[in-house]
Amino acid sequence: MGSIEKRHLIECNKLSGEFYFNSILQEAYTCGLLDESDLENIQLQCIRLLAHKSEQYNMGKSSSIRVEVAESIMKSNLYTIGLYLKSLPNPDIAADELKIKNADVFEMYERGRKILHTKFQTAKHLYHLVQKSKLDTINHSYNATLSENGIGIFFKAYNLDYGAYDCPASIDYQLCNPVDDLGGVEFIQKYLEQLYLENEFCKNFDAEHIHYLLYGYDKGYKDLLINIFEQVLTASLVCALADRNIRQLSIMQEDLRSLNEKLMKTEHHILMLNIHQKIEDIYEVLNITSSSLQKYIERSLLRIKSNIKNALELNTLDKVFIIPVNSNLEPKIQFESGVKMYDKAYRELVDELLACRYSFDKLKLIKQKVKSFDDLEDLLLDVLLEEKEFISLFDTLGDTEIAAMIKRHPFESDIQAVDLSEAEQTVQLHLKNYVRQLPGYRQQLILNIANHLVWD
Known part of the structure; x- marks a missing residue:
């Protein structure tokens, strides 16, 4: 007769991967595996552990710390204990570890701390593997995420003792299968594991x-x-x-x-x-x-x-x-910006425009003194024009200049990977509104030019 697998009281799908310790306490209490005296004992031990870690944080000088620091250390402690409990064969065994007769929060923390260190080293190794298998692409979010200022920040800023739950890294690149319900080093390790697999598949292609x-x-x-x-x-x-x-x-x-x-x-x-x-x-x-x-x-x-x-x-x-x-193989349209003004002359023009009271005078100054596309673009960002002034200025530009402006300030893509400044958002918004009020045939002509435009 085949063996019958024992049914566990705590269902794994009800446990949080990110807040494992808290969730297992709740589920174990709900299932009757822990009672109120067990919870009270665990709570008291967690407070003692917090006091001990706070003293270490202050290097023995004082146990007095700010409330937000104490909360951070407590979250770190619980995350680390959760790593140990998660390493046990099943949640019921983990719940049994938390009963009064077995509960030793300090020992569970130390065991979790060893697991945490191992995971950190594993994540660091994975990071090196991912960098070695890095794809040759121009995609900004991919390159930025794999850089030293992306995921690389994690290995410099991660605090295993007082911020184990935290994930100090800049990660914009979206995986095909997003990593969720994990925090700290567990999130980074899982993210890198999946990114490595994605890279390995893509490396089969030129x-x-x-x-x-x-x-x-x-x-x-x-x-x-x-x-x-x-x-x-x-x-x-x-x-x-x-x-x-x-x-x-x-x-x-x-x-x-x-x-x-x-x-x-x-x-x-x-x-x-x-x-x-x-x-x-x-x-x-x-x-x-x-x-x-x-x-x-x-x-x-x-x-x-x-x-x-x-x-x-x-x-x-x-x-x-x-x-x-x-x-x-696509046809290219060469675009020359023209020679930029000297810095002193440019600053004088900006000051003059900011002092102008009337739109007519502003546009007249720009038409007289601005001879390069780069200077024009800089002025749009540095001088706060009204929308009607933007429209009047755009009306003086040819289709190629409008296309070049779209190339520099695109508005057709659904998602932009780089955050825009307030001035850039304003230019993009007014440019989009201007183009969309043009006749359809001219809109298409300008967008076609933009698609084939390259800077000399």
Whole structure:
């Protein structure tokens, strides 16, 4: 007779990964594994541990610290104890550790502190692996996140003793499968594990092909909060479905039309089976044998399959199945800004404009003295013009100058990775309002110019 797995009283899905200690106390009490005397004992021990850590924080000089510091140390202590409890075979055993007969909060903290140190070293190793496998891309959020001023900050600023729950890092890059319900070093470790897997998959493709794919997705992908792995995985799947070379990540317009007709006629469950078969083909072509990477890809498929399903229902498959664009083959329009003014002359002009009472005088001064595009752009940021003054000024510009302004202050992308200053937001808003009130044919002409504009 086969063994019957013991059913645990505490359900794991009810526990918080980020606040494990607090949640296990609550669930253990609810299930009757802990009583009020157990909770009172644990609370008293946690207060003693706080007093001990506060004395260490003050290097023995005093146990008096600010309330916010005490709260931070307590959160750090509970996070560290939670790491130890989380390491036990199951939550019921962890609850038993918290009963009066077994509870030794100081010892649990020390065990958790060892686990914390190990995880920190593991995360540091993963960071080096991710940097070694870093993709060659122009995407700002990806590069900034992997830099020393992104995740790198964590390994300089993380305080294992008094801020273990904290995550001092600048992370903008979005994973295909976001990391949630984790804090501190656990979050960083999981994030880096998944980013490493994403990198490992993408390294199977030439950087040039990935660039063409992302450029086809959005010419301004450099500034988008876009996940590269998801786009590459989707493109490789599309190539497999269209019987194209998977490593090229490229389909043609006729492939898109053919796939759209074919998939529209395919029953949903048949399509899902076909997708899984094509993923197996991708494993074989790319020689992907890592079980960790395969599991991550299969987990990512949930999102991709949902995108395909919605696209078929809305007849927007071209938004999911991207046709790459070779940016090198697109026609270019050379734009010359002109010679900038000397700093002294520029400052004098700014002061003169700020002193002007009438819009007519401001515009007359700008027209007379500003001879370069860069000076004009600087003035828009440095001199607070009214919206009607912006419009009057834009009316004096040609289509190429307006296109250059759009290139510098884009407003068509849904998400910008870099925060804008108040002055930049104002210019962007007035520029957008101006362009959108133009006749449709002129709007399209200006946007086409902007797409092909390059600075000399």
